[in-house]
Amino acid sequence: MGATFDWRAEIEGAAHRMDERAGRFLLETPLWKVPAEALGLNLAEGVKVWLKLEHLQTSGSFKARGMMNRLLAHDIPASGVVVASGGNAGIATATAARALGVRCEVFLPGVSPEAKRAKLRALGAEVVVVGEAYADALAACLARQLETGALLTHAYDQPEVVAGAGTLGREIEAQGGLPDSVLVSVGGGGLIGGLAAWFEQRSRVVALEPERAPTLFRAREAGAPVDVEVGGVAADSLGAKRIGALAWDITQQHVRDALLLPDVAIRAAQLWLWKELKLAVEPAAALPLAALQTGAYVPRVGEKVCLIVCGANVDPSTLS
Numbered sequence: 001m002g003a004t005f006d007w008r009a010e011i012e013g014a015a016h017r018m019d020e021r022a023g024r025f026l027l028e029t030p031l032w033k034v035p036a037e038a039l040g041l042n043l044a045e046g047v048k049v050w051l052k053l054e055h056l057q058t059s060g061s062f063k064a065r066g067m068m069n070r071l072l073a074h075d076i077p078a079s080g081v082v083v084a085s086g087g088n089a090g091i092a093t094a095t096a097a098r099a100l101g102v103r104c105e106v107f108l109p110g111v112s113p114e115a116k117r118a119k120l121r122a123l124g125a126e127v128v129v130v131g132e133a134y135a136d137a138l139a140a141c142l143a144r145q146l147e148t149g150a151l152l153t154h155a156y157d158q159p160e161v162v163a164g165a166g167t168l169g170r171e172i173e174a175q176g177g178l179p180d181s182v183l184v185s186v187g188g189g190g191l192i193g194g195l196a197a198w199f200e201q202r203s204r205v206v207a208l209e210p211e212r213a214p215t216l217f218r219a220r221e222a223g224a225p226v227d228v229e230v231g232g233v234a235a236d237s238l239g240a241k242r243i244g245a246l247a248w249d250i251t252q253q254h255v256r257d258a259l260l261l262p263d264v265a266i267r268a269a270q271l272w273l274w275k276e277l278k279l280a281v282e283p284a285a286a287l288p289l290a291a292l293q294t295g296a297y298v299p300r301v302g303e304k305v306c307l308i309v310c311g312a313n314v315d316p317s318t319l320s
Contacts, residue, residue, distance in 0.1 A: 007197035007250070010159060011166035014069040018167065022068050025099045029056045031175040031306075040276070041292055046302035049292075050179060052172055055281050055312035060119075061237075062168055062191055062310050063092035063155075068099075069164030070153050076102045079150040083107070084141035086134050086187075086236045087116030088311050089155035094125035105150065107141040109133050111235050115315040133230065134239045156190030157244030165194030172306060179203050179306040183288035183297060186216050186258075188240035189247025191310060196254040203306075206297055207251065207258040208287040210234050210266060215243040216251060217258045224248075233263045233270075234283040237311060259297060265290040273309075274319040282314040 018026055032051040036043040043049075058064045067089065071081060080103025083093040090106035097104035104125045108117060110132040120127050130140040134155075145152045154161060168191070172179065181204040184192050196205045207216050212232030219225045225243045243251075251258075266283050269290035273279040288307035291297040299305045 007163065007166065010163040011170055011194065011198050014065075014160065014163040015167045015170055017072050018065070018068055018164070021072050022099070025058055025096070026064060026068060027057055028171060029054050031172060033176065039289070039292070040272070043292070043299055044301045044303070047299045048304045050176060050304065050306040052168070052306055052308050053279070054168060055279070055285055055309050059088075059092040059095040060312045061088040061092060062165060062308075063088045064095060065167050066161035066164030066190055066194070067092040067153055068096040070158060070160040071096045071100060071102075071151070073160045074151055076100070076151050077149055079148040080104055081153050082141055082145050082148065082150040083153040083155065084134065084138040085155050086239045087112045088237050088313055089153070090125065091116060091119055091123065091313060093153045094120050094123040097125070098123055105144065107137040107144070109137045109239070111239060113236055113315055116236070116313050119313065133241065135241050156188030156193075156240065157246055159246065161190050162193045162197065162246050162250075165191045166198040167194070168308070169195045169198030180303045181206060181299065181305045182308065183208060183291055183305060184308045185209070185234075185238060185284045185287040185310055186243070187213065187238035187284070189216065189244040189251065191308070192255065193244065193247035193250045195308070196250050200254050204257070205255050206291070207255055208291050209258065209260055210238060210287070211260045211262050213238045214260055215240055216247075217260055219243045219248060220258055233267050234287070237282055237284040237313075257297070259291060261287055261290050261294065261296060265294045269293055271319065279309065280312060280314060280316060280319060281309055282311045285309045285311050
């Protein structure tokens with residue numbers, strides 16, 4: 001999008017569209033304000049930690065916002081909607097499609113867990129598993145869209161999807177005021193794009209990526225989006241091999257920090273959230289806590305730091 005594109009107006013428009021037409025399908029998720037000590041963190045004096053529990057959203061992740069906004073913004077053809085996904089975007093699209101009574105076809109990579117495939121089938125979606133990585137599923141999805149004329153819902157790189165994700169930032173500010181910093185996981189970049197577009201530089205939005213899926217980090221090294229090899233514990237939801245064009249443009253303007261975290265720290269934070277707070281979340285949702293636990297991000301004295309707990313589509317048997 002060009003420099004004159006008004007992202008905050010798009011986010012406001014998305015919020016009003018969804019309030020009017022999808023209010024009973026989308027949730028206002030809780031914002032927990034938790035003492036740092038309760039999270040086992042020894043942080044600077046006066047640091048306040050907020051947990052935005054977006055894993056409790058319809059479909060189990062923040063993706064419901066962007067996918068619903070995309071569908072509501074368009075007339076949907078008889079062939080329905082089609083999406084490629086590591087799982088969460090597909091589940092969100094299928095949930096929105098079922099709510100609106102339209103057909104949905106989802107292309108998944110082999111890395112996607114069976115729990116997410118089963119959820120999609122239960123939602124009535126037609127599931128096609130192709131290749132091993134998200135890029136394989138995306139290529140097959142694009143070919144299918146040309147064949148059927150279905151409405152394409154991209155997992156992260158469409159204006160309606162980014163604006164829908166941005167309503168999460170709008171909601172945080174309405175619930176608790178303006179945080180000083182927002183820690184958010186990055187895959188293809190739809191979520192950080194939406195959050196950074198809403199907060200701009202009024203809050204410090206911090207990008208967090210697994211060491212084995214560093215799309216934004218490598219793009220910054222190269223000076224432009226590049227393909228990366230992806231793997232690791234969060235590959236099913238942070239498995240895009242290239243940062244989205246929209247997220248790249250927005251983060252270049254509004255995001256200073258792009259930090260990498262090892263799988264062992266992500267997994268430890270995921271298990272901590274389950275064992276200590278009984279929050280059953282997927283690895284992608286644990287990166288913000290991992291950044292604080294490892295010291296990758298160190299809040300300043302008195303800082304209000306918001307951790308985005310982004311998704312809950314996890315096999316419970318893995319939380320042990």
